[in-house]
Amino acid sequence: xxxxxxxxxxxxxxxxxxxxxxxxxxxxxxxxxxxxxxxxxxxxxxxxxxxxxxxxxxxxxxxxxxxxxxxxxxxxxxxxxxxxxxxxxxxxxxxxxxxxxxxxxxxxxxxxxxxxxxxxxxxxxxxxxxxxxxxxxxxxxxxxxxxxxxxxxxxxxxxxxxxxxxxxxxxxxxxxxxxxxxxxxxxxxxxxxxxxxxxxxxxxxxxxxxxxxxxxxxxxxxxxxxxxxxxxxxxxxxxxxxxxxxxxxxxxx
Numbered sequence: 001x002x003x004x005x006x007x008x009x010x011x012x013x014x015x016x017x018x019x020x021x022x023x024x025x026x027x028x029x030x031x032x033x034x035x036x037x038x039x040x041x042x043x044x045x046x047x048x049x050x051x052x053x054x055x056x057x058x059x060x061x062x063x064x065x066x067x068x069x070x071x072x073x074x075x076x077x078x079x080x081x082x083x084x085x086x087x088x089x090x091x092x093x094x095x096x097x098x099x100x101x102x103x104x105x106x107x108x109x110x111x112x113x114x115x116x117x118x119x120x121x122x123x124x125x126x127x128x129x130x131x132x133x134x135x136x137x138x139x140x141x142x143x144x145x146x147x148x149x150x151x152x153x154x155x156x157x158x159x160x161x162x163x164x165x166x167x168x169x170x171x172x173x174x175x176x177x178x179x180x181x182x183x184x185x186x187x188x189x190x191x192x193x194x195x196x197x198x199x200x201x202x203x204x205x206x207x208x209x210x211x212x213x214x215x216x217x218x219x220x221x222x223x224x225x226x227x228x229x230x231x232x233x234x235x236x237x238x239x240x241x242x243x244x245x246x247x248x249x250x251x252x253x
Contacts, residue, residue: 084232093182
């Protein structure tokens with residue numbers, strides 16, 4: 001983890017390794033206070049003591065067994081209303097690295113968790129800075145379960161649990177590969193290939209076009225995911241009509 005050599009134009013070319021830290025997102029955000037932050041700068045640690053995820057959840061990770069890192073991006077070609085496109089690109093980039101190592105059962109659970117079957121393999125937290133109605137900077141935090149095999153959270157899993165290797169996975173090589181696949185998807189977004197990204201995202205979306213149990217405001221209901229709208233809200237058909245839900249408005253049951 002001390003040094004990576006990704007075949008990229010910018011993601012991971014500036015690399016900061018910390019043996020431990022509270023949060024790689026916080027460390028990456030601190031880079032924005034420098035005179036000239038560099039897009040693609042990456043901060044990684046072996047021991048993230050206060051990692052966080054979507055909905056304020058805490059990210060559990062054993063020391064030196066997984067990947068916890070953050071990337072600094074400058075998506076100033078997006079407006080605040082378009083920020084979900086960045087979520088699509090990043091989650092697809094992570095998927096692109098994992099799918100060849102696992103199987104077709106790898107899925108992206110809306111909005112950006114990485115699942116295999118019904119277990120969580122990784123998570124993404126994107127924190128944006130907005131200036132003049134643009135996304136000036138984004139800190140992309142990623143946690144990926146690699147070699148850890150014991151979890152407090154029963155629905156969690158790892159690469160080593162799903163496709164074990166005798167000596168475990170090379171985390172340094174995996175991090176370099178993630179830089180490459182994420183950059184490829186980010187460049188697709190930057191060059192306007194939104195139709196490709198949207199189609200690819202829906203094709204690997206967890207429970208897409210499958211009837212499933214959900215809840216909203218404590219009320220259970222059964223419905224079918226039919227897509228996402230322009231702002232990233234989840235479209236679920238239930239009781240003969242399509243309803244749209246924001247990030248904290250619906251839960252899978």
